[in-house]
Amino acid sequence: MKRGGRFVGGFSLENSDAAYKSSEKPLKSQGTETSLTRGVEEELLLLQHINNLINCGSDLEGVFKTITKGLRAIFHYDSVAIQILSDDKKHLIVKDYSADSKAAAALEKLTGFKVKGYKAPLAEGSLLKEVVETKKAVITEDISWIFRSYSDDQTLWKLAPVAARLTKAKCGMGVPLLAGETVVGVIGCGSVLPLRDADARRLANFGAQAGLAIEHQQRYEALEKRTKELKESEEKYRLLFEDSIEGIALSKGDRIFSANKALLDMLGYESLEEYLKVPLLNHLALESLEKAKTRMKKRETGGALSMFEEMKVVRTDGEIIDIELSAVEVSIGGESYVQTTIRDITERKHADEKIKKYSARLEESNRLKDVFIDILRHDL
Secondary structure, rough: EHHHHHHEEOOOOOHHHHHHHHOOOOOOOOOOHHHHHHHHHHHHHHHHHHHHHHHHOHHHHHHHHHHHHHHHHHHOEEEEEEEEEOOOOOOOEEEEEEOOHHHHHHHHHHHHOOOOOEEEEEOOOOOHHHHHOOOOOOEEOOOOHHHOOOOOHHHOOOOOOHHHHHHHEEEEEEEEEEOOEEEEEEHHHHOOOOOOHHHHHHHHHHHHHHHHHHHHHHHHHHHHHHHHHHHHHHHHHHHHHHHHEEEEEEEEEEEEEEEEEHHHHHHHHOOOHHHHOOOOHHHHHHHHHHHHHHHHHHHHHHHHOOOOOEEEEOOOOEEEEEEEEEEEEEEEEEEEEEEEEEOOHHHHHHHHHHHHHHHHHHHHHHHHHHHHHHHHHHHH
């Protein structure tokens, strides 16, 4: 199915949302074939509903909640948890948990932490680690082992038997959420009824389909987040660029792409368009041309550059001014540019010249004074 520019594996069932909502009730006892057929249909409807949620822009939190509630309704589990693999691949994070509200509250009171959002370590010997590593379903009647699998703290392990009694589950199962051959998470469920290999196969098939949908949505949300961050970063850069009191130009090679108002004012240009018509090197005074070419060549070849460089540039009115520039590479919209910050140091240079002239005159005065004193001493 393709909608909104994204592809998510889907099914061709019509009116799936309405059909799924009408199916959110336990299956009645019917003939085995009829019951199984309806069960498969409900699984397909749930998967279609998940795909529709994703394609309509629902976030993953809503998808996870739909999965846990749907699986409890279809498979009659007493509890269902959706756990997604962390970025470092060392934990499973409980994204949603559906169970009897009283049992869930008692469990949280006993352990002292919220189930939703809990980070379970993939510790050696745990059921969760076995599911992730083997990529296969694991069924067990050792409910205490399941609870121990959610912590590497042996103090909490002592609470496992009590926690097992609170849930009243007699059997538990962990099934991988697969996107192709990649594990993206684990579906955990508890049941008061025995669980068989057939149950594992059904849930594993569902996990393979749901895993693909979740992985697609994870990628999409990661892309959206990155796009948002880039836009925010570029907006901050734009504000800094435009509001800077120092001249800033963006260039690539010998071509200028943009300049801020401070630089335009410094060089006497009325508009950016007027400034961009002039090639970069044409802004330089003749005496600084070779220095600029050498610097550009070093940048292209990866040679060492001084942090600051002094040059002379020509204003539109023909006046030559002294500038100090520094340049760094920046990435904007995935493109690499050279950002050159330019300061007008003409007044500073004039002041330096005055100081030099004054120092020279002072030295000359001191020299003449010394000569005069020597003459007086000689005459005396």
